[in-house]
Amino acid sequence: xxxxxxxxxxxxxxxxxxxxxxxxxxxxxxxxxxxxxxxxxxxxxxxxxxxxxxxxxxxxxxxxxxxxxxxxxxxxxxxxxxxxxxxxxxxxxxxxxxxxxxxxxxxxxxxxxxxxxxxxxxxxxxxxxxxxxxxxxxxxxxxxxxxxxxxxxxxxxxxxxxxxxxxxxxxxxxxxxxxxxxxxxxxxxxxxxxxxxxxxxxxxxxxxxxxxxxxxxxxxxxxxxxxxxxxxx
Numbered sequence: 001x002x003x004x005x006x007x008x009x010x011x012x013x014x015x016x017x018x019x020x021x022x023x024x025x026x027x028x029x030x031x032x033x034x035x036x037x038x039x040x041x042x043x044x045x046x047x048x049x050x051x052x053x054x055x056x057x058x059x060x061x062x063x064x065x066x067x068x069x070x071x072x073x074x075x076x077x078x079x080x081x082x083x084x085x086x087x088x089x090x091x092x093x094x095x096x097x098x099x100x101x102x103x104x105x106x107x108x109x110x111x112x113x114x115x116x117x118x119x120x121x122x123x124x125x126x127x128x129x130x131x132x133x134x135x136x137x138x139x140x141x142x143x144x145x146x147x148x149x150x151x152x153x154x155x156x157x158x159x160x161x162x163x164x165x166x167x168x169x170x171x172x173x174x175x176x177x178x179x180x181x182x183x184x185x186x187x188x189x190x191x192x193x194x195x196x197x198x199x200x201x202x203x204x205x206x207x208x209x210x211x212x213x214x215x216x217x218x219x220x221x222x223x224x225x226x227x228x229x230x231x232x233x
Contacts, residue, residue: 076201076209077177081138081164084151089164091207098133098230101201102215103180105141105194106153111215113157115198120158121219122226129230130223133202139165140175140182140196202229 083089100119104112116137123130137154139145142165145153150163165171175182182196200213200222210229213222 075178075212076203076207077174078207079170079174079177081166081170081174082147084147084154084163086147089162094134094136094203094205094207096205098205098210099136099203099207100133100226101136101138101178101203102198103138103140103175103178103182103196104198105139105196106145106149107141107191107193109193111198115200115215116154116157116161118215118217118219118222119200120161122222123158123160125219125223126226129227132230133226135161137161137163138171138174139163140171140180141194142166142168142171144191202226 078091080088080090100123102112102115102119104115106112116135119135123133123135126133135158137150139150145165147163147165150165154161154163166174178201180197182194185193185195198215200215202210202213202225204210211225213225217225
């Protein structure tokens with residue numbers, strides 16, 4: 001019996017004689033039967049697909065790490081905007097208080113309202129420690145988000161949220177300082193939507209970035225992150 005790679009070979013020796021009864025040289029008749037692939041060979045076929053899947057997941061994880069670990073000196077800065085009462089507000093108005101900034105707009109159909117509701121729940125979970133944090137909602141849609149519209153909007157979620165808007169020039173300055181991307185889509189029958197980046201910026205009492213939190217975190221996760229950023233009580 002001879003074994004060949006990938007198959008099972010059965011060799012049968014046949015003895016023949018000629019007319020003079022002389023024995024001829026044996027001939028070999030090989031009967032081959034394919035062997036099933038081993039588990040290792042099957043896994044070798046799957047490995048490339050698993051590699052692609054792992055690459056996609058690692059890429060997404062690296063992107064989040066990159067966004068949430070930028071040097072603090074590169075993000076944030078002074079700003080001058082308008083609150084819901086039409087009053088001028090700068091970063092100095094929050095001096096000595098922690099702020100949790102989020103950039104969005106009132107016509108946002110899903111992410112913005114969900115984020116504001118989640119932030120309100122997270123601050124409630126923090127209890128007294130959460131009282132030291134002022135949530136701030138900054139509009140990236142100055143055309144539609146007037147001070148009155150913005151004020152009515154944030155009050156739906158919590159009276160603690162400060163809504164800020166302003167002119168195109170004022171908003172572009174703060175959007176640039178926080179590296180926020182905001183791009184208006186083509187208008188449709190009901191108006192237009194805005195594609196914008198979504199992160200929570202946690203600032204200290206001197207308007208310096210303490211940390212960033214992804215908006216897809218749960219209320220409990222946000223509360224845990226804020227608790228970690230806050231000084232020991």
